[in-house]
Amino acid sequence: MQLTTTTTTALWTALLSAASVAAHGHVTNIVINGVYYEGFDIDVFPYEDDPPVVVGWTTPNTGNGYIPPSEYAEPNIICHENATNAKGYAVVGAGDKINIQWTAWPDSHHGPVLDYLANCGDDCSTVDKTTLEFFRIDGVGLVNDTDVPGYWGDDELIDNDSSWLVEIPPELAAGNYVLRHEIIALHSAEELDGAQNYPQCFNLKVTGTGTLSPTGTLGTELYQSTDPGLYIDIYSTLTTYEMPGPTLISGAVSVSQSSSSITSYGNATTADDSSATAAAAATTAAAAVSTTAAAVAAADTAAADTSAAAAASVVSITAAPTTFVTATVASTSAAAPASSSAAGDDGDDGDDGDDSDCDDGDDDDDDDDDDDDDDDDSGDSSADSYVASSTAAAAVAATTPAPTTAAVAGSSSSSDTQSMYGQCGGVNWSGATACASGASCYSYNAYYYQCIATS
Numbered sequence: 215m216q217l218t219t220t221t222t223t224a225l226w227t228a229l230l231s232a233a234s235v236a237a238h239g240h241v242t243n244i245v246i247n248g249v250y251y252e253g254f255d256i257d258v259f260p261y262e263d264d265p266p267v268v269v270g271w272t273t274p275n276t277g278n279g280y281i282p283p284s285e286y287a288e289p290n291i292i293c294h295e296n297a298t299n300a301k302g303y304a305v306v307g308a309g310d311k312i313n314i315q316w317t318a319w320p321d322s323h324h325g326p327v328l329d330y331l332a333n334c335g336d337d338c339s340t341v342d343k344t345t346l347e348f349f350r351i352d353g354v355g356l357v358n359d360t361d362v363p364g365y366w367g368d369d370e371l372i373d374n375d376s377s378w379l380v381e382i383p384p385e386l387a388a389g390n391y392v393l394r395h396e397i398i399a400l401h402s403a404e405e406l407d408g409a410q411n412y413p414q415c416f417n418l419k420v421t422g423t424g425t426l427s428p429t430g431t432l433g434t435e436l437y438q439s440t441d442p443g444l445y446i447d448i449y450s451t452l453t454t455y456e457m458p459g460p461t462l463i464s465g466a467v468s469v470s471q472s473s474s475s476i477t478s479y480g481n482a483t484t485a486d487d488s489s490a491t492a493a494a495a496a497t498t499a500a501a502a503v504s505t506t507a508a509a510v511a512a513a514d515t516a517a518a519d520t521s522a523a524a525a526a527s528v529v530s531i532t533a534a535p536t537t538f539v540t541a542t543v544a545s546t547s548a549a550a551p552a553s554s555s556a557a558g559d560d561g562d563d564g565d566d567g568d569d570s571d572c573d574d575g576d577d578d579d580d581d582d583d584d585d586d587d588d589d590d591d592s593g594d595s596s597a598d599s600y601v602a603s604s605t606a607a608a609a610v611a612a613t614t615p616a617p618t619t620a621a622v623a624g625s626s627s628s629s630d631t632q633s634m635y636g637q638c639g640g641v642n643w644s645g646a647t648a649c650a651s652g653a654s655c656y657s658y659n660a661y662y663y664q665c666i667a668t669s
């Protein structure tokens with residue numbers, strides 16, 4: 215039985231919903247051109263002696279907590295509580311999009327979504343986070359306030375299969391960068407120190423020929439507790455919303471939200487890997503998850519233990535960053551994109567934030583949005599600040615279920631041409647090997663060839 219892309223997305227949402235006891239949330243993984251890179255699994259890795267190398271920064275934040283404004287001048291605001299550097303990174307082309315996938319996000323926690331980058335110099339796995347200077351590459355605040363407390367960036371994230379799409383600025387200079395992705399929940403922000411920041415960091419190696427090298431702001435200087443976008447009563451009618459933090463850089467590209475289909479699994483690259491000839495790197499295992507019988511079975515049961523097994527299999531796939539994984543996921547499980555389950559979600563916040571503040575919203579905290587088909591392609595993402603208008607609501611209402619379908623493993627034939635920055639070859643690659651006009655196929659390693667601009 216063939217599952218459509220939409221069905222597959224619904225399946226994963228179902229698995230996530232079944233497995234998650236929503237406290238707040240965290241990023242489970244990122245997806246770049248269909249390749250899945252695991253984040254730091256707070257439900258599992260903190261309890262392991264030797265957790266796998268991943269692209270997500272390490273946090274012992276097992277309670278899904280947040281950083282309050284009282285810590286805006288402290289290192290915790292940079293990449294979350296007691297965060298330490300990710301040991302691996304993902305390779306991404308300038309102009310590529312990254313889909314950042316979260317556990318279910320509570321729909322009472324309205325607020326903006328923002329993304330920043332900071333250049334690490336030689337190595338993001340060892341850089342001192344307090345020296346990183348972040349510049350902002352996107353941000354969506356209040357989309358419309360038709361229905362107070364409004365429809366916000368993170369509501370768009372919820373409606374986008376709990377994921378956020380961000381584009382690396384096309385002209386960004388090549389180099390090593392920390393991606394700082396953040397939701398700020400404002401449901402208690404009518405009180406000073408009531409905002410809740412949920413920063414999540416990932417290491418990237420950006421490739422390209424651009425020269426854009428923006429100046430940035432130290433993480434500990436991004437916000438002030440009295441910023442109008444952080445000390446605000448969202449339960450009153452708002453005519454404007456001022457995004458907190460530094461202004462968007464010129465050269466940033468805001469994109470319409472859509473979620474990305476996962477067509478293969480990649481391992482985090484490490485500094486050691488990058489000097490080796492083969493192995494690791496942006497390894498891709500051609501896991502045709504959308505067409506497996508196992509996936510169908512999982513859809514029928516969608517029980518917590520099923521998703522737990524799936525999550526475990528993902529861990530095992532990515533646990534060996536120096537070994538190329540040839541097995542497809544088909545025989546093992548539906549390979550749910552990560553997340554929670556067995557290990558307790560109900561732990562204490564583990565930071566100064568008081569969890570009791572979290573239910574002030576007028577919506578049910580745990581009411582996961584199962585309406586997974588209403589991807590919002592309205593293009594409102596570019597709105598940096600909200601100004602009331604009669605067209606905003608209409609734009610949001612427009613729904614076009616159009617998840618990314620480009621470069622789905624097995625669905626393209628070798629006679630196709632791959633678009634810019636898509637994969638065009640490598641061991642086990644069965645998709646297009648020719649690049650669209652203006653691009654050439656470049657071999658990063660034996661397992662990953664990518665279409666990049668012909669210089």
Ligand SMILES: [Cu+2]
Pocket residue numbers: 237238320323571572573
């Ligand atoms: Cu909360």
